[in-house]
Amino acid sequence: MKRLVVAVSTLAALTASAAAPGKPDPKQIARGKYLVTIGGCNDCHTPWKKTPEGVAWDMDRMLSGHPDTLPMPAAPLNAEPWGLAFGNTMTAFSGPWGTSFSRNLTPDPETGLGAWTERDFIATIRNGRHLGRGRPLLPPMPWFNYREATDDDLRAIFAYLRSIPAVKNRVPDPRPPAAAPATASAETR
């Protein structure tokens, strides 16, 4: 039992240090908000909802990724040369890479980026891999554009993402293409 207690305190310490990397700087957060706006992160990471005036971003779910309440059947990709499909929420994407779902960028510790450090975020964008070292990020996440940003700009984006309301939303994992060749992951790298 004792070592379990130790495990918990280690994790708690790590989570705490991840969540509080110094005092939030309002100027940095404002810069981050500006970059997230012009970088178009909401386009894919904030789900659309239907309104009487047409579709609009569902700001109660701002930047929380594909809603886990909306299961997606396999996309009907059978009308060559039309080969891509986007879900109604603009958060689910199907193509030759399989099906991907935009991730939860809010600070929720369990389903969003709450447990991430600034370094984790920067490594993810720079290397195009989950946490910088895990699986390759799938299209249409345009990380290869954002990787050209300066460290300061990526830090600002992360500071802003830290400051927005946490939304609990467990985004589903991507699905491989219907008939996945053994090297599918290599080809999307």
Add this chain to the structure above:
Amino acid sequence: MLALLVLVGARPAPGKPQREAPPRLADTGLYVDPGARTLTPGIRTWTPQYPLWTDGATKRRWILLPPGRSVDASDPDAWIFPVGTRLWKEFSFDGRRVETRYMERGADGSWLYATYRWTADGSEAVLAPATGVPAAVRLAGGSAHDLPSTGDCEACHAAGRTPVLGFSALQLSPDRDPLAPHREEPSADAVDLVSAVRTAMVRRLPRALLEKPPRIEASSDLARAALGYLHGNCSSCHDLRGELASVGLDLVQRVVPREGTGPGSTAVAVPSRWQPAGAPEPLLRITPRQPERSALLHRLSSRAPADQMPPIGTHLVDDSAVQLVRSWIATLESSTRVSAPLVER
């Protein structure tokens, strides 16, 4: 979009000047006579006791230190290699050389990573593109072997306590694990911990580690081998001292144990953030006695891109490792089990 990813996918990160790697393997100093493949005098070979699984590749490894310099082992779990250190690792499948990877510590202390692809006739090896070569070789059974990009190299080598992963106190210990999956017999001329210290390749190693060579302290031979496998295959990233500390998973076996680290503290009976689709109840990272309810085993057994572990360098499940880790989890004391999640992650 796919083509774009392939084209730009693995350029070195901006603002990070990458030193130029020599154009051919023959220019890296491995061979004194490249034609005859005679090794440069002073180069040593070694065989880690817990090798990394690379879809069944056969590997050979070499290290060359600059004259008169040694590895500083005063932190026995994070050795410091002198400027000018060079290491090579040759990969063969079915008796055919495929690539030789190379790393070198530069004057500014940074590491250079490159890989050299052997020509089809096996006569020489030339520098592979920094973006890597997906499916460079087709393997029997329909799989393929990728040459890594420099980003892939760094994903593992620049993640943890030291960039040199296989040349360490535990990996060189003469007290070798007879149950390690894919264990290799060291050749007669291979260095181990004792000879490395005797020949002054390694200095300042705490004395106790020579008197009693490092060995994973575990409750059974099975546990020792399973923990060693996780160390050799997972701990470059899953290290509380490394870049992925925020994940809070530590699969390192330290020769100087530290309280609160290791699989017992960070994996056994600890809730998992990763969950398989459609699981009736959330899995723990490792659920004692219940391999099928252990996220770690699910990911080790998967090659679906979003789930597989390790995420780089393998397309084929290591069946013998899956079997070993499954048996180990099945024998874990259920007294370590917790009924409710301890932490919300």
